[in-house]
Amino acid sequence: MASDLNLLLVTAASVGFIHTVAGPDHYLPFVVMSKARNWSLAKTSLITFLCGIGHVGSSILLGGLGIALGVVLSKIEGVEDHRGNLAAWAFVLFGLGYMIWGIYRARKNRPHKHIHYHDGKMVHEHEHVHKTNHDHLHPKEKIINLTPWVLIIIFVLGPCEVLIPMLMYPAAEHGTMGIVLVSSVFAIATISTMMVIVLLLTTGFNKLPLGKLERYTHAIAGAVILLSGIAILLGL
Numbered sequence: 001m002a003s004d005l006n007l008l009l010v011t012a013a014s015v016g017f018i019h020t021v022a023g024p025d026h027y028l029p030f031v032v033m034s035k036a037r038n039w040s041l042a043k044t045s046l047i048t049f050l051c052g053i054g055h056v057g058s059s060i061l062l063g064g065l066g067i068a069l070g071v072v073l074s075k076i077e078g079v080e081d082h083r084g085n086l087a088a089w090a091f092v093l094f095g096l097g098y099m100i101w102g103i104y105r106a107r108k109n110r111p112h113k114h115i116h117y118h119d120g121k122m123v124h125e126h127e128h129v130h131k132t133n134h135d136h137l138h139p140k141e142k143i144i145n146l147t148p149w150v151l152i153i154i155f156v157l158g159p160c161e162v163l164i165p166m167l168m169y170p171a172a173e174h175g176t177m178g179i180v181l182v183s184s185v186f187a188i189a190t191i192s193t194m195m196v197i198v199l200l201l202t203t204g205f206n207k208l209p210l211g212k213l214e215r216y217t218h219a220i221a222g223a224v225i226l227l228s229g230i231a232i233l234l235g236l
Helices: 001-020 028-036 041-069 075-109 146-157 163-207 211-233
Strands: 112-118 121-128
Touching: 001 121, 001 163, 028 041, 028 146, 028 163, 028 211, 041 075, 041 163, 075 146, 075 163, 075 211
Parallel strands: none
Antiparallel strands: 112 121
């Protein structure tokens, strides 16, 4: 029995790592949103961590309740499939809306010429861009940034499809401690992998000179999130 549990723990760590690396939706949204919204690495890490907790924790809670109440696995998997569709469509809608807003923002902030006159004569002209990313807003103009909360909600909706059928239900044969151990190892592997990949990609992405594409970072972020949702819906 001990050897079976050890095998489950190794499987939990391996599956947690592989399913995270194989799912770009686990890390790309944080990378592009960090760039678009100028998040610090600390803030990016915190948001990634909270989303990871919500992503894994919701499946652990559902699986734990299913095991405790004696619900058959097929019914739990049905609920997980439904949650997966909700998360995918949430990605699609949020990404589409954010992309449209990003395009509008980029068009509004496109370079334009300013002509300076003195005594009725043109002195000089130059191109000018309004830096909307770094505007200093007055207190009354400050808007609550809901983007992190939207991401957290989407990841809470998103299930860990492999956790319950492959790990939690088999671990139930080893009692409550088996379920706790296997779930904890899976959670640690998944969340730590998410954070490492996000930090590495964010650090590299922030060093890329985007040039004229800089003002399109919001639109690009929305497009990446939209494509992530479409990929989930298509089972890619």
